[in-house]
Amino acid sequence: MLLKKKIPISYVFGKVKYEISFVLIYATLIGVWDKYFHTINIHIPLSVPMILGTVLSLLLAFKSNQAYDRWWEARIVWGAIVNDSRTLTRQILNFMADPYVSVNVKNFQDRFVNRQIAWCYSLGQSLRNQIPTQQLDKYLEPHEMEFISKHDNVPNALLQLHARDLKNILEEGQINKIQQLALDETLTRLCDSMGKCERIKNTVFPATYSLYIHFSLFVFILLLPFALLETFGLFQVPMIATIALSFFLIEKMAIHLQDPFENKPTDTPMTTITLTIERNLKQMVNDNKIPEKVPADKFYVL
Template sequence: MIVSKNLRWKYIFFYAWKSMLYFLCLSIAVYFLHHKFSFIDKLSVPFEAVATLSTALAIFLAFNNNSAYDRWWEARKIWGKLVNYSRAWGREVLTLSMDQEGRPNEELASWQRAMIYRHMAFVHGLRVFLRQRHPYNGIEQELMEAPNDYQQIKGFLPPEEFDEVMSKRNPPNYLLMLQGRDLQHAYDRGWISDYRLVRLDETLIEFNNHQGMCERIKNTPFPRPYSYFGRMFVFIHGTLVPFAFVEELGVWNIPLSLAINFVFLSLEQIGARTEDPFENRPGDTPLSAISLTIEENLKEMLGDTNLPTKLAPVGGVVL
């Protein structure tokens, strides 16, 4: 997630330079063909036609960007709920489970710790599961300070359990199954009552819901006609813009065309970079930072002192 008020121009250049190079070459070619050569007498199109297209394109891009932002914001709300339910899970595990005689119980304390640590593994594992298909590339290599692999959950699980989880196609889902199995074990030992078992299982169901909602966003792409036609209309519009001003502006047609095309290209790119919030891009939902927040909160509940170090923004980006 980009938190800096000023965007870094090398990010903008990375995504826009090819298109802007095309618009620049086109503007220069139109100017020289019209004013310097007798190639075509009237190399221009009516300004009103381009203005009408600009208005329609602006409305279309605004609709696209609003829809793309809805996907990003929904992802952020899901992970915000995951933070809340994770805190509730830690509190419930520690306060709703107890020895039948009310005495300190090392086995119970070990069980509580394992349940909370396994949930930390679930949170980090879900982040990796959502991001693993799209490794960093290009300029985004700068963001590699936050690795994205399942080795990060190794410290939260016993070695044999980690190997068991890694043998599954959906590790986060299997971790929830292990949580449910250990809830049944606690019930059999008398550490939790019927009601408390149901209450804890309801929280586990919420974690299933959070994962399912994330997978829905991940596996359901933004409607491709919106993306395709938005990109195509931007290039059609950008191709026509130099022809609309070349008659009146002369050489000033070149910078003006570039400025207009940059505005529409930026609007199109904003939507394209926002529509998929789990793709390891600078503008994505900050899953790494949220995961570390959950880990910190749960460790504090346990009284641990080895709290994680929060990620500092890298180039104005929180991962």
């Protein structure tokens, strides 16, 4: 997630440097050719590119809208993961019957909560195409690590371990049947959130649509010099560059927003969110080893 402050100019314009260079060279060539050789006779009335410009504006507005919706949905899903992680912890802490505050129950709860933290990390890492089991040994027991190593989908395997634990404590009578239902519903919501992330990650935004916008944008830019040449001469170069810059920047922004799990500065800040979850959950179980907040020293957080 980009932060409000400190976004370097180089980051903003670096995204469109090839496109803008091409436009500058193209517009200059036409301007110079016209000035010194006077052989360009094509002068387009400004209203022709304006028709294309209106259509393009609408298409870009539509695309920005859909891209924003994907980005915002990704954030909503991770917000739900925060909520359900807290709910799961609250339930596991306050449902278990525990006549004398026993070491066994406390150990079980700690292990369960640590596994939930591991679930968040592994989901984030697998969405970013990193090794999903990386650093999970801090939170999991060896036999759990071995279990998940046999699965393609690590977060799904962790949910299964959760469910197996619930089955055990139900059979031991530490939770009742209704409480198992409530806990299972929380697992189901976590499973849904996981699936929603995978959906956003794996669904390509309609590719012909992106193609077509890119194509129209280039036609629009290629026509523009012929419409402005007569009035402005070489002064058209900065104007075309400015207009092109606007359109290219919006297009790029939409492209970044629509894929929020790519390990880029515009990502949903999954690592930061998971750290918050870890801090919250560990305070809830009175764990002392609470990790420090990471200071936001860059122009983005991951």
